[in-house]
Amino acid sequence: MDMQASQTRRNWLKSTSAGFGMVALAGLLGHNQPGFAAPAGSPKPLAPKAPHFPAKAKKIIFVFMQGAISQVDTFEYKPELQKNDGKGGPGGGKLTASKFKFQQYGQTGSWFSELLPNLARHADDLCWLRGLHTDTPAHPQAVVQLHTGSANAALTRPSMGAWLLYGLGTENQDLPGYITINPPPNFGGAVNFGSAFLPAHYQGSRINDQGYFPNLESAVSSQLQRKQLDLIQSLNRDLAGKASAPDQVEGIIESYELAFKMQDKVPDLLDISKEPRKVLDAYGVKNGPAGSFARQCVMARRLCEAGVRFVEICQPGWDHHNNLHKGLIDRCQSIDQPVAALLTDLKQRGMLEDTLVLFGSEFGRQPTAQGVDGRDHNITGYPMFLMGAGVKPGFTYGGTDEFGIKATEGRMHTNDLHATLLALMGLDHERLTYRYAGRDFRLTDVAGSVVSEIMA
Structure with missing residues (x-):
């Protein structure tokens, strides 16, 4: 094993305690949320479950651009905005044309700005949702709503990935079914990948782009650790069988077992040095912070390929109330090549037959100016795109x-x-x-309609 691979394994196995299960246990006890509900009683709650009807997709990769991309500078060319630069907008403010050149791509003639030349090559593969809207212009609430369906952070709801695990289980019983890479540390924090009142084993597992998953290491041999774990689990099961047992015990039992299995599989899985150099170059992988997002994209593909049900990757820094021009150049350069390479890689490997990619932000930005060089939040109309299993390629809705x-x-x-x-x-x-708490909850609360028009 070369030096880079060894360092990756050390990062993964870095620990401050005896190890197994502490990742999920820390997540379970660290949310500070009331009332985790007891699991439904299945001995294998994460085992694959039959969907309600034939599924078009089996896995999701969510590429989250935290902070709100300015759509009128990237994905949406508005000739009237360009013509009316400097004039008053319909709702007030001064209309501000984009400083970036736009061009049409592919047979669909989709518009992309010069900031995203690599992503633009997938014009005929993308399924655009261009009529999105949400409830609140505040980042924390909007981010939480995008992830959990509810903007009220005080009434914590399960995250989208947790609902998917609850409904479908996971294909690989040696890995978490839901992994989030470099999730936003603020704007809701762990709420965005938590399980809330769902059983704890449905929550997301957090990692970073360096292959660090804390508390997987043990100072003893695997055989001795198995004996220790068997003893701990026998005590846990005795406790779980008592009427006074806390709801969390079943989740702890499950997380210990999963983390024991993960010690062998996870470090090798996320050692991206095993990828051919041409693959890493295609994603733009480099050392240091500048290569962070590219590493996330490679990890997302490897995790999805291994059977992880829901993977989220995140790139922050899109909140351009000022420094819009240079800020967009920087952010777009950081994601254009990696996202395009991820889409290409998934397509070439045939993974888009069962994998769906979702790309977007918590909301968009206004076509009017804010200050000298900025745009304010827009919750009334903004785009996201889908690509892959179950959706129409080269299609626009809204x-x-x-x-x-x-x-x-x-x-x-x-x-x-x-x-x-x-x-x-x-x-x-x-x-x-x-x-x-006496009522039935769901991800969509008491609303939501399926948009079947986008489905292939």
């Missing part, structure tokens, strides 16, 4: 007005997005419920 302010057709609320994603995974959002 759109905004001539300036890009409001969704005027094909309007989709966050609840509609969630309902549609669940449907693509074979789940009826109205039937995927969990009873807690």
